[in-house]
Amino acid sequence: MTLLQVSNLTIEDRLGTALVDGVTLSVDRGEILGLVGESGSGKTLACRAMMRLLPGDGLAIRGGEIRLNGADVLAYDDKRMMAVRGREIGMIFQNPASHLNPVMTIGKQIAEGRRWHFGASRREARQQAIELLRQVGIPDPARRVDNYPHEFSGGMRQRAMIAVALACEPKLLIADEPTTALDVTVQMQVLHLLRDLRDRLGLAVILITHDLGVVAQTCDRIAVMYAGRLCETGGKRQVLGAPRHPYTRGLIECQPSSDGGVGRMVTIQGQPPLAQRFPAGCRFHPRCGRATTECTSIQPEMRVDPGTDNHAAACHHAVSVTNRGMVHGQ
Amino acid sequence: MHRFRFVLWRPIQLLPVLFGISVLVFVMVRSIPGDPARILLGVRSTPQAIARIRAQYGLDEPLWLQYFYFLRNLMNGEMGKSIIYRVDTLKLIDSRIQPTIFLVLGSVLLAVLIALPLATGAARYRGRLADHAIRLISTIGLGLPAFWLAIMVILLFSISLGWFPVSGYGSDWAERLHHLFLPCLTVALALSAVLTRNLRASLLMELQNDYVTAARARGLSENRIFWRHVMPNSLIPTINLLAVNIGWLIGGTVVIESVFAIPGLGQLLVKAIISRDYMVVQGVVLVFALATVAVNLIADLLTVALDPRVKL
Numbered sequence: 001m002t003l004l005q006v007s008n009l010t011i012e013d014r015l016g017t018a019l020v021d022g023v024t025l026s027v028d029r030g031e032i033l034g035l036v037g038e039s040g041s042g043k044t045l046a047c048r049a050m051m052r053l054l055p056g057d058g059l060a061i062r063g064g065e066i067r068l069n070g071a072d073v074l075a076y077d078d079k080r081m082m083a084v085r086g087r088e089i090g091m092i093f094q095n096p097a098s099h100l101n102p103v104m105t106i107g108k109q110i111a112e113g114r115r116w117h118f119g120a121s122r123r124e125a126r127q128q129a130i131e132l133l134r135q136v137g138i139p140d141p142a143r144r145v146d147n148y149p150h151e152f153s154g155g156m157r158q159r160a161m162i163a164v165a166l167a168c169e170p171k172l173l174i175a176d177e178p179t180t181a182l183d184v185t186v187q188m189q190v191l192h193l194l195r196d197l198r199d200r201l202g203l204a205v206i207l208i209t210h211d212l213g214v215v216a217q218t219c220d221r222i223a224v225m226y227a228g229r230l231c232e233t234g235g236k237r238q239v240l241g242a243p244r245h246p247y248t249r250g251l252i253e254c255q256p257s258s259d260g261g262v263g264r265m266v267t268i269q270g271q272p273p274l275a276q277r278f279p280a281g282c283r284f285h286p287r288c289g290r291a292t293t294e295c296t297s298i299q300p301e302m303r304v305d306p307g308t309d310n311h312a313a314a315c316h317h318a319v320s321v322t323n324r325g326m327v328h329g330q
Numbered sequence: 331m332h333r334f335r336f337v338l339w340r341p342i343q344l345l346p347v348l349f350g351i352s353v354l355v356f357v358m359v360r361s362i363p364g365d366p367a368r369i370l371l372g373v374r375s376t377p378q379a380i381a382r383i384r385a386q387y388g389l390d391e392p393l394w395l396q397y398f399y400f401l402r403n404l405m406n407g408e409m410g411k412s413i414i415y416r417v418d419t420l421k422l423i424d425s426r427i428q429p430t431i432f433l434v435l436g437s438v439l440l441a442v443l444i445a446l447p448l449a450t451g452a453a454r455y456r457g458r459l460a461d462h463a464i465r466l467i468s469t470i471g472l473g474l475p476a477f478w479l480a481i482m483v484i485l486l487f488s489i490s491l492g493w494f495p496v497s498g499y500g501s502d503w504a505e506r507l508h509h510l511f512l513p514c515l516t517v518a519l520a521l522s523a524v525l526t527r528n529l530r531a532s533l534l535m536e537l538q539n540d541y542v543t544a545a546r547a548r549g550l551s552e553n554r555i556f557w558r559h560v561m562p563n564s565l566i567p568t569i570n571l572l573a574v575n576i577g578w579l580i581g582g583t584v585v586i587e588s589v590f591a592i593p594g595l596g597q598l599l600v601k602a603i604i605s606r607d608y609m610v611v612q613g614v615v616l617v618f619a620l621a622t623v624a625v626n627l628i629a630d631l632l633t634v635a636l637d638p639r640v641k642l
Contacts, residue, residue: 053546086549098540101559103566103637112558113548148638161544168548 003029003172003204004050004089005067011045014058017275020046021228022064024302027172032198032205034219034236036212036251038272042228043208047174051085052076068172087117090170094177096157100149106133106160107145113167132163136193155186162193172204173197179214191218212255216240224248227273227283230302234311244305244313246288282316290317333634336642340627348619352404355615356397359608366413366606387413389608400612409616410609414602419613423595427617429499429510430583430594433517436510438576440518441525448522449529454556456534464526471523476582480516480589487512497591513590517582521575528571532564539563566637573629577622 004027011020020042027033037043048054049061052073066073068088076084093099101109110132111125120128126145133141136159149157158178165173175194179187195218197203207219215222215236222239224232224247232245243249250268270287273279282300285291294316304312367383368375384390387410388399403410409419452464488496500506536542537560545555583596591597595614602610634640 051547053543055543082549082551084549085547091544091547093540093544095540099544101541101545101563102639103562104559112550116548116550116554150639164544164548 001029002026003031003069005065006046006050007065007067009046009049009064009066010062011042011049011054011059012062013275015276017278018062019059019228019275020049023225023228023230025223025230025233027204027206029171029204030198030202031221032194032207032219034215034222035206035208035225036210036215036222037225038210040227040272040275041225043225044176046225047091047176047206047208050174051089051091052081053085086113086165086168086170088170089172089174090165090168091174091176092158092161092165092178094180096154096161096181097149099161100157100164102149105146105148106152106163107147110145110160110164110167113164117168128167129163132167133160135166136160136163137189138163155182155189158182158186158190159193162190162197166197166201170203172206174206174208176208177210178207180209180211187214188217194218212240212251224251227278228275229283230314231284232311232313232315233302234305235309238308238311242311244311244318245284245315246290246317247284248313250287282314292316333638333641334631336634337627337631344623347623348616351619352400352612352616353397355612356400359603359606359611360393362603362606364606366608369605370413383413387411400609409613412602412607412610414605414607414610419609422598422610423613423617426593426595426598428594429506429592430587430596432506432510433513433583433586433592433594434576434579436514437517437521437579438572440514441521442572444518444522445525445529448526449533450556452526452530453533453537464530468523468526471519472527474520476516476520477585477589479519480513480586483512483516483519487515497589499592499594509590510592513586513592517579517586521579524575525568525572529564529568532567533560536560536563562636566633569629569632569636573626576625580618580621580625 004025006023006025009020009023009025010018012018023042023046025033025035025046035043035047045054045059050066050073052061054060061074068084073081073084100106107126107129110129111120111122114120114125114128115122130141130145133144138144138156138159144152149160152160158181162173162178173194178194179190182190191214194205194207198205207214209215219236222232222234222236223230224239224245226247232239232243232248239248240252243252247268250266253266254268256265268287273283273286279286279296280299281297282288282291282295285295288295298316300314300316302312302314303318304310305318365380365384366387367380367389370383371379381390388396391399400410407420409423411417412419412422415422448464448468452461455461484496487494494512495509498509500509541559542555545559583594584599585596586592587594587596588600595617598610599614599618601607602614630642634642
């Protein structure tokens with residue numbers, strides 16, 4: 001059942017440049033969607049728009065629809081929007097050190113959500129904070145609840161931030177590169193925690209990442225973004241196993257293989273374009289080996305591959321080529 | 331609680347500071363030209379009378395011995411007899427300290443009461459008319475010299491409007507409050523300008539922080555985010571600035587008490603310097619030094635209480 005449906009979302013800056021252009025996404029209850037793309041591809045911006053918390057001045061949602069449980073979120077007034085944030089959609093961030101208040105105990109920051117959204121008493125909220133810390137795997141939570149963020153390690157801070165978000169009991173958790181700042185073993189623990197929460201609480205998760213390895217381990221479905229547009233969406237096995245968009249294929253080929261590989265690492269030629277200089281037609285065409293004149297002038301639409309379950313790509317020359325074993329983990 | 335243990339060490343760390351100050355003021359006050367006995371007795375005094383007074387107050391002893399007596403008296407809780415007032419300096423200070431304490435506390439309280447709402451308003455309505463107005467006013471406040479401001483305040487509130495007395499200090503509490511209001515206001519206007527600008531900048535910086543975004547993403551109201559998250563973080567640098575300024579202010583009472591004729595320590599110090607009343611100068615300066623150190627200790631305590639990352 002669809003929890004969040006984003007259709008044709010367009011976000012423009014003050015100059016009218018579309019930083020996010022016609023993005024359509026959906027997340028079901030209990031589903032983990034991986035939103036993949038390079039820095040500046042608009043993945044964070046698209047997710048901020050879902051909470052109507054666009055960063056900085058001059059950015060505005062210029063078109064599209066965001067429906068949460070069928071209700072149009074963009075039509076909400078500020079007060080109703082406040083009830084959506086935290087309570088319906090929670091968010092965790094890449095850098096937990098800066099996203100936690102340094103002068104408030106972890107316990108108080110978790111309890112704040114209980115008190116604010118559920119009117120819990122001080123004592124109840126504290127008990128619930130200890131319970132939440134236990135749920136996210138903090139050892140000795142009854143003692144740790146009175147610690148400040150700087151007394152936690154990086155991985156524990158990320159767990160604490162997840163607990164802070166969970167305190168509001170959201171249906172959907174947007175995780176913006178939650179493991180990028182962590183070392184590999186801790187990354188694994190945090191990803192396991194997210195999967196575990198999905199299984200136990202039926203939480204839907206949008207996992208923003210640039211790391212296909214993280215996606216392969218954690219997600220059910222994948223959406224790939226490039227230069228503000230969606231290139232490819234579909235089930236994890238379809239997208240990673242039989243990518244149809246040259247950009248997705250390039251990303252997969254860029255992954256260093258675990259056996260060390262032979263020769264130089266494969267890279268995608270060139271740089272992603274700046275927002276002010278998005279090329280006409282397909283935005284990937286200057287870096288694409290398959291580009292034709294059609295690609296330089298006509299913007300490709302997302303087209304569903306007929307034989308599949310919603311595996312779609314925005315490419316004039318979309319072909320599926322079965323990829324060398326990217327799908328693992330599960 | 332171990333983070334507060336530094337309080338126990340402070341008095342020990344303080345001893346060398348106070349020793350240095352006592353030596354400095356002892357030497358400085360004696361290096362001003364002029365002889366207290368001659369000033370006390372007047373120009374037509376005989377050399378014998380002057381010598382008698384000098385002997386009576388130990389001024390004919392060698393300097394190092396005088397300093398030794400000064401220290402020995404301090405150990406016994408005395409500061410030496412005032413040449414002019416003929417009482418122990420400590421008693422003199424005791425009788426004059428109250429107006430100064432109230433002047434300083436009143437000024438700081440008033441300055442905070444002015445600065446807190448102004449900085450809050452400026453930060454929350456950044457770039458709007460209120461912000462520009464508050465910044466303009468505080469810039470003007472920074473530029474006005476205190477003695478000029480004092481005169482303008484007296485002209486407006488005492489002479490034109492007649493709301494407050496021009497100078498002096500009352501005999502009961504209501505009267506004292508009435509007398510102290512204008513001097514406190516004069517100090518507070520200048521001090522609040524500094525505090526407002528600092529707190530506004532600090533608030534704006536904190537508002538940019540990621541934890542504010544995270545708090546918004548949890549659905550907290552702007553009011554709650556501002557008062558519970560942003561304000562405590564912003565107050566930390568402002569409290570330390572305030573402590574430095576209170577240090578200046580304690581010295582500044584010398585000027586303010588003279589302008590408003592308040593019988594406090596500042597005025598006592600000025601008179602003592604003019605009449606070369608060595609003991610009183612030493613005593614008052616030591617008290618000022620102690621007060622400054624105490625203010626900084628309180629500021630450190632507040633910083634440690636507000637910021638769990640700080641260890642002293």
